[in-house]
Amino acid sequence: MDDLPLQKIAISGPTLSSLLQRVSSSPADADGLLFGHVLPVAPASLSDDPSSAAAAAAASASGSSDSTALVATVTSFLCPGCPLSFFDSLGRVLSPALLLRHSQHRLIGWFSSRRRSRLQPSMREFNIAASLSSDPSLSFPIDDGAASSNGFSPRVFLLFSTPPLDSAIHTHEYRAFQFRTATDTFEPRSVDVVNIGPGFRGHYGNFSPNSSFPWLACDLRGSSMMQEDSKEERLSEMRQAAKYQNEIDLIAEGFPVAKLSRLVGSEASNYTAGLEEMYEKMLTKVDSLARLVEAGSAQVVEMEQHNSKLRAEVAGIKRVVDG
Amino acid sequence: MASDCFPPFIAAQLNYLVHQSALGVKVENVWSGSKSYPGVLDRFTLLIPYCLDYIKWDVLYNAEFPLCAPDVIFGPEDEHFHPFRSRSKEGGNVMQGAKNSLSDWNHKDPSRLSALIQELRDEYMAYQRRRAGEVDDDRLTFEISTIMSREGIEMHMSSGLEKPQEVKFAVPLVDININKMVRGCPWRYLQKIHLQVVYPVGKKYVSAASAPRLKLVCTPELKALFSVDEVKLPSWVDGMCMAEYLPHLEESLQGQIMEAVALIDTRRHFIEALAPVFGRPVEADPVFCRKATVLVASGIFTFLVHLFIPTQFPRQQPALMLQSSQHFNSQGAPIKSLLLTDYPWSPRWEVSQMAERILEFLVDESLNFKRYCNEAQLQT
Incomplete structure (x- = not known):
C-alpha cells in the first residue's frame, strides 16, 4: 500500500512565497525538490449518530479502501537553479541516493516552473514523477502513530507558470498534483495555503516542528540526580549533553542557565545589565553574519550572471540579441 | 535589440523540421519563456498532421540553456499519452537501455528535433491504435x-x-x-x-x-x-x-x-490550339495545363485574356478573365473583368474550333470590356 490518496497539499504562506520568489527570479525555467511531511488527518466531522458516521467514513474512503485521509505539507524546498539537475532529458531520476542526503527532511515530491506555458504536466514531468514515485528507496513510512505499514513515496508535484500573454500585472499560476502509480495519472489536488493569524490557528494542528536546531539535553546540572544503575547506559548521552552544554556556554559567555536565578532578588539590577550586554554582543554578531551572507550572495549572483553570459555566448544567443 | 528570433541551435533544428522533413509540420505560434532575453524565442506550438487532422504539441526549449533537450506538452485531450515511459525495476532504479532521440541529445545535429517529433508521432499512432482497440x-x-x-x-x-x-x-x-x-x-x-x-x-x-x-x-x-x-x-x-x-x-x-x-494532355492540346488563333500564349502552366494567358488586341485596345481550364475540361469550359493593359484603377492595378463562363461551348468540338469560338466571343466581349474599363477609370 504505497499509493494512498492525498486529501490536499498544504504549504505555509512563507514557504510558498519564498518558492514563488525563487521561481520568478530564476532567469529561465526552474525545477527542484519539495520536502515536508505527510500526516493523516482526523475526520473533520464527528457524529454520534452511527448511520451518518458510517456515511462520512464511506465518503472519505471513496477511491480507497483505507479511510485514512492524508495531508502532505510542504515545509521547504531545494532549487538547484539549473535544468536536468536530478534527472536526465528523458525524465529518469539520477542517483536517488543523492536525493536522500537531506535526510532530516522527507522528500515528498518536486516542483517545476516554466514561464508562459500551459498548466499541464509535460512529457518529461510525467516521466520524472513516475520515476520518483516508483523508486522504493525513496519511500518512507507515514508517522501516523499507529504501527501501520503505509508508506509514502515522493508523489507531490507542484507546477508553476505565468500567463501565456504578457500583461502588466505580474501573476503566478500554480497547480498541484498527486501522482497515482496505480493508474499512472496526475490527479489534481487543492493547495491549502496555511497563513498566519488567529483564523488559521487550526491549520497548525497538522504541523510538526522541522527546525534542524538540535534538541539540547542540558538540564540544570546538579539539580537532577540520576539513578546509579542507568548511569553507564547514559554515559554516551551525557557526553553528548556535555558537548551541547559547551556549545551553549560558548554562546552564553559566562551566563549559564544556573545563574538565571539571580534574575530575581537583590542583585537583579546589575545582573540584567550584564545580560543586556550579552544580547547586544550577540546581535552584533548576528548582524555581521548577515552582512557576510549578503556579500556572499552578491558574489554568487555575480557568478551566476557571468555563467549565464558565457552560456549565451556558447549558444550564440549573444549574436542574436546584439543583432 | 534585434527582432525576436531563435538561438541558432534551435533555429537550425526547427528549420530542418519544417523544411526538410516529410512530416508536413507547421509552426503555429512562437514565444519566449526567458526572463533575461525576452526577445529570444525558445518555445513554439507545432501543428502535426495526424489522421487527416492536426495535433497540437507545445515544444519547450530553455533559452537560458539552449543546449539542453526540449520538453513537449501534449494536447489536453491526450493526458494518458506517455511516451518514453521508463519503468524502473523493483529494488532499484535500473536504467533501461531505452534508446531514443532524447536519450542522447545532441544540440549540434539539426535533424534531432525532427527525429524526436517523428518518434513521438509513431508512439502517438500506436497509442491511438491501442485506444481504438480497447x-x-x-x-x-x-x-x-x-x-x-x-x-x-x-x-x-x-x-x-x-x-x-x-x-x-x-x-x-x-x-x-x-x-x-x-x-x-x-x-x-x-x-x-x-x-x-x-x-x-x-x-x-x-x-x-x-x-x-x-x-x-x-x-x-x-x-x-x-x-x-x-x-x-x-x-x-x-x-x-x-x-x-x-x-x-x-x-x-x-x-x-x-x-x-x-x-492533362487534352488540356495541353487545347493550349497548343490557342497559338494559331491568338498567337503564342504569353504564359501557360506547362505541367498541369490549368492556366494560359494570351494577348488580344481589338483595334488599339489591347488586353490580356486569362484562361482557367478546369480539371473537367473539355466537359466544362474554361473560365475567362480579361485584364486591360491600358486601364488602371486608382491603386495603379490593371482593371480586370469578372470570370466569364457563359459563352457558347460544346465539348464535342475540335480543340481548334474551341479556340476559334472563344475568339469570336471575345470580339463581341471586348467592346463591353472596353466600355467597362473606361467607366471604371472615369469613376476614380
Whole structure:
C-alpha cells in the first residue's frame, strides 16, 4: 500500500512565497525538490449518530479502501537553479541516493516552473514523477502513530507558470498534483495555503516542528540526580549533553542557565545589565553574519550572471540579441 | 535589440523540421519563456498532421540553456499519452537501455528535433491504435482486426464530455505513385488520397448499426490535377465492412486518376490550339495545363485574356478573365473583368474550333470590356 490518496497539499504562506520568489527570479525555467511531511488527518466531522458516521467514513474512503485521509505539507524546498539537475532529458531520476542526503527532511515530491506555458504536466514531468514515485528507496513510512505499514513515496508535484500573454500585472499560476502509480495519472489536488493569524490557528494542528536546531539535553546540572544503575547506559548521552552544554556556554559567555536565578532578588539590577550586554554582543554578531551572507550572495549572483553570459555566448544567443 | 528570433541551435533544428522533413509540420505560434532575453524565442506550438487532422504539441526549449533537450506538452485531450515511459525495476532504479532521440541529445545535429517529433508521432499512432482497440464495440473490433494490416492506416479515438465517442480512421487509398504519372511533376511530397471513415462508438446491444461517415480527402496540391470533391462515393450497404467497401472504391478511383492524368494532355492540346488563333500564349502552366494567358488586341485596345481550364475540361469550359493593359484603377492595378463562363461551348468540338469560338466571343466581349474599363477609370 504505497499509493494512498492525498486529501490536499498544504504549504505555509512563507514557504510558498519564498518558492514563488525563487521561481520568478530564476532567469529561465526552474525545477527542484519539495520536502515536508505527510500526516493523516482526523475526520473533520464527528457524529454520534452511527448511520451518518458510517456515511462520512464511506465518503472519505471513496477511491480507497483505507479511510485514512492524508495531508502532505510542504515545509521547504531545494532549487538547484539549473535544468536536468536530478534527472536526465528523458525524465529518469539520477542517483536517488543523492536525493536522500537531506535526510532530516522527507522528500515528498518536486516542483517545476516554466514561464508562459500551459498548466499541464509535460512529457518529461510525467516521466520524472513516475520515476520518483516508483523508486522504493525513496519511500518512507507515514508517522501516523499507529504501527501501520503505509508508506509514502515522493508523489507531490507542484507546477508553476505565468500567463501565456504578457500583461502588466505580474501573476503566478500554480497547480498541484498527486501522482497515482496505480493508474499512472496526475490527479489534481487543492493547495491549502496555511497563513498566519488567529483564523488559521487550526491549520497548525497538522504541523510538526522541522527546525534542524538540535534538541539540547542540558538540564540544570546538579539539580537532577540520576539513578546509579542507568548511569553507564547514559554515559554516551551525557557526553553528548556535555558537548551541547559547551556549545551553549560558548554562546552564553559566562551566563549559564544556573545563574538565571539571580534574575530575581537583590542583585537583579546589575545582573540584567550584564545580560543586556550579552544580547547586544550577540546581535552584533548576528548582524555581521548577515552582512557576510549578503556579500556572499552578491558574489554568487555575480557568478551566476557571468555563467549565464558565457552560456549565451556558447549558444550564440549573444549574436542574436546584439543583432 | 534585434527582432525576436531563435538561438541558432534551435533555429537550425526547427528549420530542418519544417523544411526538410516529410512530416508536413507547421509552426503555429512562437514565444519566449526567458526572463533575461525576452526577445529570444525558445518555445513554439507545432501543428502535426495526424489522421487527416492536426495535433497540437507545445515544444519547450530553455533559452537560458539552449543546449539542453526540449520538453513537449501534449494536447489536453491526450493526458494518458506517455511516451518514453521508463519503468524502473523493483529494488532499484535500473536504467533501461531505452534508446531514443532524447536519450542522447545532441544540440549540434539539426535533424534531432525532427527525429524526436517523428518518434513521438509513431508512439502517438500506436497509442491511438491501442485506444481504438480497447473500445467495447463489436463492429469496431471487427473492423480494426480486418483493416489493421493495411499500411499507413491511422486511427484516432475522440471522446469528450459533450461529444459522442467516435473512432476515426484515415485509410490511404490507391497504391499508385501519382507523382510519377505526371510529367515534370513539381510536388515535393508524395500525393495521397485518404478515405476518412468515422464510426460512432455504439452501445453494445444496438442492432441497427448505422453507416459510418465517409469522406475523401486528398493532399492540397493534388487539386491541380484531380478534385476528390467531385468523386461520387459508392453507397454503403447495410452490414458492410470496410474490407468489402474499399476494393470497389479503389478501383473506381484508380480509373478516375488515370483519366485525370490523360486529361492533362487534352488540356495541353487545347493550349497548343490557342497559338494559331491568338498567337503564342504569353504564359501557360506547362505541367498541369490549368492556366494560359494570351494577348488580344481589338483595334488599339489591347488586353490580356486569362484562361482557367478546369480539371473537367473539355466537359466544362474554361473560365475567362480579361485584364486591360491600358486601364488602371486608382491603386495603379490593371482593371480586370469578372470570370466569364457563359459563352457558347460544346465539348464535342475540335480543340481548334474551341479556340476559334472563344475568339469570336471575345470580339463581341471586348467592346463591353472596353466600355467597362473606361467607366471604371472615369469613376476614380
